[in-house]
Amino acid sequence: MPKLSELSKQIPGLDKSAIYVCYRLLWDIEHVNPINEAYTTNNSTLNSNGIKLRSTDETVLPLVDTKSIELRSGILRLLVLSLRRYRNTSRAPISIKGLGGVVKHYGLHDLAGHAKQHHSVEVQLLSWLSKPEKNTYLTKRLTEYDLYTLYSETPLHLKQPSAQINSIQAHDTTVFIYREYRPKSLRNRDPSPDVYDFYARRIGPDSTILMFDRTSAADDNAEHLYRYFKEELPEYQRVFFALQKHSSDWARLENQGFKLVQFYSPEFFNVYLQSDVVISSQMYNLSRRGKDFTNSRFVYLQHGIQLNDMTSWLTSNYYDIILATGEEEARYLKSISPVETLNTGMPRLQMLQKSAKRTNTIVYMPTWNFNNHSLHPDDFHRTQSVQQINDLIADSKLLSYLQERGVTLKVKLHPNLTDRYDAFCFSERVIMTNESYQELIGASDLVFTDYSSVALDAAFASVPIAFYQPNSKEFYKDQIYHQRLNYSDIKLGPVFQKRQSLVSYIVNEAYRFDRKSFESTTERFFESVDRESICVSILEKILAL
Incomplete structure (x- = not known):
């Protein structure tokens, strides 16, 4: 401890409260039994699944005075990931209202934008817990509707289309989470020149369209839809397909006449900013200069049929269309995204043919x-x-x-x-x-x-x-x-x-x-999927966005 005091004198601008918190953490590590759970900042599974905290009726974190951005950002991440887990399990082994006090104390509102892109529901939930008088949040702009997320301690009876996506039973209350679609005409338009309406321009032959599968590989639904698009609608000249140049698919697609753009290059982001719609079999939340999928068109082709319950993951992402393949999957997806679900089947299925003879x-x-x-x-x-x-x-x-x-x-x-x-x-x-x-x-x-x-x-x-x-x-x-x-x-x-x-x-x-x-x-x-019209049905819906 004397050495820490000496350090603070030598570096006057050092945040003493952050030093103290670190010291307490080190002291705790030496004097308490370790737990089985670990916290990391670069684990994609934890981003999707959340983290597990020890059960307690008290607040999950001590309230100490600090201005450290690093410490406050870490606290925000901890809260977001724990809420993600509570949504996945539908249970919170804490008094969940106490999280609102943590948000207020550490001033996390100013930092919440960093987590919004991948964890919108959790960020909104934290905002509601700290300010319960506001329970409705604009989540995604669509063509005819605006999508809102609502938080309540009592069940709500909303007009269709709407959906209950989660409930969390905590020690002190039960939180119900809903999605509601409201006509876009009800929203007050922002007159600021800094706010651009990416839906103002309809999709047409002069539009820029960006498509991709994985960053390092093609051969999925976007590739097959791109090929069909170019064959059937050659007047659309600004249709781009994104891929990493080192991909083994680059030369193959280049030889087939694909208009390729290097993923995450300056050209890629220029195409993205100019695009009227992004179409992909993968869920990459792109963001550039105020444009992201909360305020612009994104079509999720999917890369497989949803056999498992992916509700928490799906509701943390943004799309104008999500494809279903058959009535069974469509029923599930419509319970989450009643407006965005389109039951056509995936583009790659239209091209799939079984060999007529034995192949061994x-x-x-x-x-x-x-x-x-x-x-x-x-x-x-x-x-x-x-x-x-x-x-x-x-x-x-x-x-x-x-x-x-x-x-x-x-x-x-x-x-x-x-x-x-x-x-x-x-x-x-x-x-x-x-x-x-x-x-x-x-x-x-x-x-x-x-x-x-x-x-x-x-x-x-x-x-x-x-x-x-x-x-x-x-x-x-x-x-x-x-x-x-x-x-x-x-x-x-x-x-x-x-x-x-x-x-x-x-x-x-x-x-x-x-x-x-x-x-x-x-x-x-696979009921309701017409093999011969999969791609044309998808394109008709996209061009009408």
């Missing part, structure tokens, strides 16, 4: 586990999920079948796993593939996965599918989403918990004979 190829598409994302390679190799994959692809009975029948098992790793391919036991008949999903699915006799929704593309194309889920309880335990559908109940393909059962199913080629039992349920799952 089966495909395994394991997804990734959020808990393993940040592990060191040595620890990743020892995880249960990796061991289960290796036990399967190195199974002696399966390998004998592949060798004797001349069958190849192709493993298509999730994009988040491709850099860790060396953890898996590939062999002569079990190979890792980088082929496009379209090529793989179309040329497969069977596609099986654990939880990946890509298998549903195969089901849509009448390719046999199966699910291998040996540890479903553990898988969902700490994911950023909750299980919404039971894979056995939707009956798109058989579900296996034991490796031996799946291997027997494959080596006996039972998938060639059991498809009729899944035909009616598969047709019902």
